[in-house]
Amino acid sequence: MAYAVIFTSKRTDQDASGYARASDNMMALAKKQPGFIRVESARNPEGDGITVSYWESLEAIKLWRENAKHQAVQRKGKDLWYSEYKVKICKIEREYSF
Amino acid sequence: MAYAVIFTSKRTDQDASGYARASDNMMALAKKQPGFIRVESARNPEGDGITVSYWESLEAIKLWRENAKHQAVQRKGKDLWYSEYKVKICKIEREYSF
Numbered sequence: 001m002a003y004a005v006i007f008t009s010k011r012t013d014q015d016a017s018g019y020a021r022a023s024d025n026m027m028a029l030a031k032k033q034p035g036f037i038r039v040e041s042a043r044n045p046e047g048d049g050i051t052v053s054y055w056e057s058l059e060a061i062k063l064w065r066e067n068a069k070h071q072a073v074q075r076k077g078k079d080l081w082y083s084e085y086k087v088k089i090c091k092i093e094r095e096y097s098f
Numbered sequence: 099m100a101y102a103v104i105f106t107s108k109r110t111d112q113d114a115s116g117y118a119r120a121s122d123n124m125m126a127l128a129k130k131q132p133g134f135i136r137v138e139s140a141r142n143p144e145g146d147g148i149t150v151s152y153w154e155s156l157e158a159i160k161l162w163r164e165n166a167k168h169q170a171v172q173r174k175g176k177d178l179w180y181s182e183y184k185v186k187i188c189k190i191e192r193e194y195s196f
Contacts, residue, residue: 003191040106040146041142042140042142045143050138052106052150082196086194088102088193090190091189092186092188093156093188093189094186
């Protein structure tokens with residue numbers, strides 16, 4: 001059974017170029033993590049964003065959260081790029097598509 | 099323990115005004131449903147969107163899915179507004195914020 005991490009955030013207007021580069025780097029790094037499945041992201045022009053990443057296990061999510069490069073970027077996120085964010089770790093119970 | 103419904107979609111470029119109105123109506127209608135907690139939504143300029151709604155129970159999600167007005171709009175979504183969409187029903191296991 002897969003898991004989803006729902007990351008909702010509000011951007012500050014600081015350091016947009018640094019943010020875009022760090023965001024791309026984190027996506028590339030996450031894709032190399034064990035247990036990574038997929039990531040989807042959207043952001044409104046007003047700055048509200050939702051990123052959902054999918055993982056094979058809670059252990060895989062824990063390892064990603066503790067990844068040293070990811071932790072350095074998490075600190076920059078709090079200091080600079082996000083005025084607020086929320087993280088929810090969820091177990092996927094059912095799924096359907098069109 | 100709360101539940102999240104992750105709705106990811108790709109918009110067609112058809113009937114933008116009808117879509118915006120229907121989307122606003124559905125948000126307003128969802129907020130009146132028993133067990134509704136909150137909804138968050140973001141869409142990229144390219145048309146990829148993520149909407150996450152939060153609910154108190156699986157039963158509340160089922161009732162919303164079966165709501166007659168919601169079902170009529172789901173049909174229009176498939177016929178007209180979305181080229182594809184995916185729905186995931188998830189149980190929230192952990193939550194933290196900054």
